[in-house]
């Protein structure tokens with residue numbers, strides 16, 4: 001009887017939680033961006049919702065509740081851009097922006113995605129914030145809550161869309177590797193970079209709006225809705241999910257509709273290692289060094305000489321070395337294993353792993369924080385140099401420059417990290433703090449998406465800052481009014497005093513004159 005009651009209760013609970021249908025658009029053709037998207041999709045599927053996922057890397061196995069829109073056509077765009085060559089300067093950013101625009105345009109020329117926007121029935125849409133403001137059109141045409149995912153911590157351009165920009169005076173921008181608190185020059189540089197970005201964005205607005213119109217107006221017409229003006233659509237963000245955690249990214253005050261979900265892409269249940277690797281790692285009593293430069297950056301970009309020199313360094317240490325490398329290497333030292341694919345999470349989870357040599361991409365750093373492994377960073381581009389610097393300052397990393405003769409530096413850094421356990425201890429400590437969460441980040445995702453849907457846009461969580469024009473937010477009008485008032489008081493007081501002065505003295509004179 002009791003069992004039946006329980007069963008009845010469970011059925012009620014399961015059936016009363018209504019499943020929603022969410023459109024997730026993540027067309028950026030890179031494996032790490034795709035993992036970010038997959039994390040969101042998995043969180044929503046896990047909560048029982050239906051998901052339609054536009055992805056350049058469609059999974060091979062079908063999943064219940066998941067529909068796929070194949071946007072693998074964008075992969076050809078990724079091959080046109082060489083990340084090794086992209087620098088953190090204005091031309092570099094302009095190039096990334098063109099790349100992002102190309103992705104938006106190309107993905108929305110794919111009939112299946114067009115059809116989804118024209119006739120799909122969704123309760124919310126999630127897109128990735130990636131230099132692509134024109135994608136505000138998804139929310140505007142579907143007329144459902146628009147949710148953004150940011151793969152990095154909150155940057156001022158994103159802050160400017162949902163809230164007042166408050167971080168610029170206190171937190172270094174991604175391209176400014178400064179310590180906190182910043183000194184005068186670092187703050188000056190921060191303001192200059194931000195102003196340049198803001199002006200660039202302003203000047204680009206008409207172009208972005210034109211792109212938005214040209215792509216989404218036909219889709220809106222086909223759906224039978226009127227397309228709102230670009231700025232109305234852009235500032236209509238319901239929620240922002242940010243891939244950050246205060247243990248690594250600088251803590252900052254955030255509007256309640258910005259939700260930090262750092263680490264959400266990590267599967268809480270680490271898959272087991274393949275048998276051979278498990279045996280190898282178990283038997284490496286001296287410890288293991290894991291080396292992987294991620295997915296964008298192929299190790300095969302390393303010259304023959306650099307590879308040889310790195311192999312010599314690895315051969316000279318007693319630890320086992322696992323190297324994720326896309327090509328076969330000959331004459332390997334006995335302690336070095338090279339494979340084109342490695343189960344990264346499962347390796348990092350093994351207690352014998354002592355150091356992870358990485359390019360310092362945010363996802364890899366979050367994984368090392370989760371598993372508590374110190375890193376030797378070899379940053380190349382984008383946010384990697386500032387991630388590496390931050391990790392070094394935080395005490396769980398060393399960093400060396402990416403260059404053809406980096407093997408020498410690698411040897412010094414590696415020997416230091418393997419002989420001094422302060423990095424390891426710090427990584428274990430941070431891992432404990434990082435893992436101590438009230439709610440797993442995947443739960444936060446499904447909860448907030450539900451809130452946005454059920455409150456028709458989470459207006460109650462949105463910052464009110466943007467209801468005020470900039471001069472009101474920065475008190476320009478109030479300060480001007482107070483200055484004017486002071487000026488008025490001063491002028492009146494001067495007049496009155498002058499009058500009194502002349503009437504008293506002048507009067508005296510007159511009397512004196514009369515008397516004389």
Ligand SMILES: *[C@@H]1O[C@H](CO)[C@@H](O)[C@H](O)[C@H]1NC(C)=O
Nearest residue numbers: 077080081095096098099102
């Ligand atoms: C973007 O597309 C244009 C035109 O199709 C092309 O000329 C340009 O090289 C592309 N840029 C990037 C960075 O993908």
Ligand SMILES: *[C@@H]1O[C@H](CO)[C@@H](O)[C@H](O)[C@H]1NC(C)=O
Nearest residue numbers: 395416417419420421422423
């Ligand atoms: C270990 O490294 C830390 C951080 O670089 C340093 O402060 C400490 O002095 C080192 N300890 C030894 C014994 O070298």
Ligand SMILES: *[C@@H]1O[C@H](CO)[C@@H](O)[C@H](O)[C@H]1NC(C)=O
Nearest residue numbers: 140143144145228236456457
């Ligand atoms: C703003 O978003 C809400 C849902 O969050 C949507 O219903 C509404 O149509 C959107 N308005 C504009 C102008 O895009």
